[in-house]
Structures are given as C-alpha cells and as structure tokens.
Amino acid sequence: SQQGEEDPQALSIQEGENATMNCSYKTSINNLQWYRQNSGRGLVHLILIRSNEREKHSGRLRVTLDTSKKSSSLLITASRAADTASYFCARGSGYSTLTFGKGTMLLVSP
C-alpha cells in the first residue's frame, strides 16, 4: 500500500502566491523526497530531506520534516505559471526502494 499521502489533492493559486503541500506517512523513514511531474513527463527530483533534518531549502523551495507527526511539507514561494505540475512525496524507509504518494496537482494561474 502507498504510505506517502499528499494533501491537498489539488491546489489552485495565482502567480506570486505561495503554495504549500503536505505529506503524511505511517511508518518510520530514512528520508523523504519530493518530486515534480509536468503533464505527460517523467518525474523530476526536487529535494531530499533526511530523518535527522528538520528543514531544507533549495531556491524557492522549502521542505520541513516532523518525524514525531510523521509529516512533511513543501512550500513553493512566489509561484510562477511554470510551477504548474503534480508534486509527489516519496518515502525512503528500507534500503532499496521509495514509496510514492498519489500527488498534489498544482495550478498556478497568471
């Protein structure tokens, strides 16, 4: 079963606004990763946060991890139309594999 679940399922905002997506999981993790998927394309890795980290930044992206609540959030600041995509969290718990959630569809309108 899928262990990483994103919330909300869909999000619609205006350019310049911030977008926040959440991910919850059920079992312990080694790391949590966020990916972006543009329509009809493969997934692209955005950021990886390890279980002993609480916050990580990459450009306009900010990821937080709360292992006590088994949750993570992805914040995209000053959104652009080009940020329109689906965003997935992926939980790394074992050695070899990731478990992906169902994703959040983000629509950024000009």
Add this chain to the structure above:
Amino acid sequence: NAGVTQTPKFQVLKTGQSMTLQCAQDMNHNSMYWYRQDPGMGLRLIYYSASEGTTDKGEVPNGYNVSRLNKREFSLRLESAAPSQTSVYFCASSTSGSSYEQYFGPGTRLTVT
C-alpha cells in the same frame, strides 16, 4: 549524457500479446526501477534491481517479468497483456538504493485492448 531512456514511447497491444519495454541509463547507477502510473494512483513499484545481477518484486509484480541485462539496461516484459495493464510505465535509476534521488525516463504509454 541522455540520462534514462525508454523505448517505445507509445504502444497498443491486443489482449494476450507480449512485449518488452526497454530502459537504459548512462549515469553508472547501481539501482534501477520500473513503476506504473495510473490516474489517481500515483506511482506503484513493479520490480526493481538494487544492483547488477539482482531483481526483486515491488508492490504490483503480477503479470510482469524483468531482466537486468547489464549495469545500464533493465527491461520489463509483459508475457500476456491484459487490459488492466493499460498504464504509463516509468523506468528510473539511482546511485544506490533509497538514500539517493531517482532519475526518471520519459515513460511509455501502453494501451491494451
């Protein structure tokens, strides 16, 4: 440096036909993966190869077989296609295991009629 390549991009099969999806990476990665993506289901792992010479089942392996041909190539075979296997298939690779980011191919859109 092409990253992860997949062939074909599109395929239509009739029920019962067989086919092999090809995947290759040029990043010298040890681990390779096959996923399927269905609407509203996210990505589900079919099979993976943690290193050359090993393969293991993922979440949804039934109806599929895989071959890690060498370090670069990892193929997925449908022996007798069924309509339930209509999906978009993605191959991915990583340096080694789940502690590293995965790099994805562009996908194969498969329709089984």
